[in-house]
Amino acid sequence: MTGRASVTIITSLSMNDASTPSPGKFRDICLALFYAAILIAVFLLHARGGLEAPTFIYQGF
Amino acid sequence: MTPYGNWKYFLIILLILLPMMWTVRRRSIGWEWIVFATVVMLIVQYRTVMQITTHAHWPELLAVGVFALFQWGLVKLALGRRIPSGALLIIPLGLIPLLVAKFLPLLAPQSKFGFTGISYVTFRALDVLWAVTDGLLLEVGLMDLLVFLFFFPTISSGPVDRFRRFKAEWRQPRDKAKFWADFDSGLHPVMIGLLYKFVLDTILERHIHPPAQAMTGAFGTICQAYVYSAHLFFDFAGYSSFAVGVSRWFGISTPANFNFPWAAQNIRDFWNRWHMSLSFWFRDHVYSRFLIAAIKRKWFKKRETAGNLAYFVSFGLMGLWHGITWFYVLYGIYHATLFVIFDAFTRWKKRRPQTFAAPVWKWSAHLLTVHAVIFGFWLFSGNAGKTAEKTDKVEYDLDIDPMVLKK
Secondary structure (H helix, E strand, O other), rough: OOOOOOOOHHHHHHHHOOOOOOOOHHHHHHHHHHHHHHHHHHHHHOOOOOEOOOOOOOOOO | OOOOOOOHHHHHHHHHHHHHHHHOOOEEOOOHHHHHHHHHHHHHHEEEEEOOOOOOOOHHHHHHHHHHHHHHHHHHHHHHHOOOOHHHHHHHHHHHHHHHHHHHHHHOOOOOOOOHHHHHHHHHHHHHHHHHHHHOOOOHHHHHHHHHHHHHHHHHOOOOHHHHHHHHHHHOOOOOHHHHHHHHHHHHHHHHHHHHHHHHHHHHHHHHHHHHHOOOOHHHHHHHHHHHHHHHHHHHHHHHHHHHHHHOOOOOOOOOOOHHHOOOOOHHOOOOOOOOHHHHHHHHHHHHHHHHHHOOOOOEEEHHHHHHHHHHHHHHHHHHOOOOOOOHHHHHHHHHHHHHHHHHHHHHHHHOOOOOOOOHHHHHHHHHHHHHHHHHHHHOOOHHHHHHOOOOOOOOOOOOHHHHHHH
C-alpha cells in the first residue's frame, strides 16, 4: 500500500539488510522519497511566511 | 477558516485523528467520530458573522442550520408524497437557498446569505431529493442526511458524493486493520494535494504569474491563458486531492474529481476526467433527464436536436452555477458548443473510418482538445472582457475572488 511507504523507508534504512528489496518494497521506498521531497519543498517554500496556500479559486462557488 | 488553506487546519485534523488512533488500538471506532469531527470543523469553519441585511447579522453557522432544516423539511415532504408533482416542485424548492445566496448580493450589494460551499451542499441535497422523488429512497434518516450534506472534508468544494453510496458506507465500524488501511490509502492523495497546492501552485503564483502578467499583446494573452489554466488545475486538483485523502482517513471513499484531464482525446473525454463528480451529477440529473423527457414527449422532431439542446441546458446551468456573471455563462455555452461540434464530427467520422486511423490524428485531437479547453478557461477567468476594455496595457488577475466577481 502506498502510504505505508513512509514507515517502510525508516525500517528499511535501519534494518541493515543487504538483500535486494522486493518490487513492493522498492516501490514503497520510492514513494517515501517522493513524499519526503514534497515535504522538503513545502518547508522550503513556506518556512518564512508559515504554511499558507495560494488563493483558492474554487472555494467560494 | 479556509479548508486546507493553512497549517492550523491540518493541525485540527491531526488533533481529531490522534484520539481516533489511540482508541482504535483497543476497539473498533464507529460513525460517532465522523459526527464529532464534522461538528468541530463546522464550528471552526463557520464562525464568521455575515450581514444579511443592514440590520440583521447572522453567524454563518446559523445559515448552515437554517439550510439543513429547510432541506430536511423538503425531504420529509417528498417522502410523505404530500406534493403530487414530485420532482417538478420539490427540486426548484430545494434550489431556493442557493438562488437567494447567488442573487441577494446582486439585488442588495451590502447583503449576503449563505455559507462557503452552499453550492456543493445544494448539489448533495438535490441528489437526495431526486432519489426520493424517483422512488429510489423510501426513508432518509436525519443523521444520515446531515452528515452526508455537511461531511467536513468535502463541504467547501466537493467532490459531490451520492447519498446512496455514502449512506451504505459511513456507519460501518472500523477495526484497527481497516483504520490503518484507510489511513494508508488516504495519505497518498493528501501528499499529492500538498504537491499541487503548496508547491506547484505556490511556484506558479510567486514566480511565473508576475512575469506573465507583465506581458502585453496577443502573445501575452496566450501565456496568461496557459498560466491561468495551470493555476486552476493545481488549485482545484490539489483541493480535491486533500478532500479525497482526508475523507479516506475518516473511512469515506469520496469519489475522485480528476483523472489526468490533460490526457483527454476529445471534449467528451475531458469532461469524463475533469471535475468528474460535478460533470457526472449534471449528466445524471440534468442532461439525461432533459433528454429522456424531450424524447418521450416528442418535443423535437430529431433526437439530435434534443441532445444538442440538452448540452446547452446542462452546460448553461453549470456556467450559471459558478456565478451570475456573463463570462461563466459564456463558458458554459462555449463547452456546449464544443460538444455539439464534437458530436457532429463523430457522426461524420463514422462514415470515413479509414481517414482518421493514422496516429497523427490521435495527437492532433489531443492537442486540439487541450487548447480548446485552455481557451475555455481563459473565458472562465473573466479576462476576455478586460482585454477588450484595455488598449495600452493589459492586466490580468490570476486569483480572481469569486465572491468579488459575484458583486
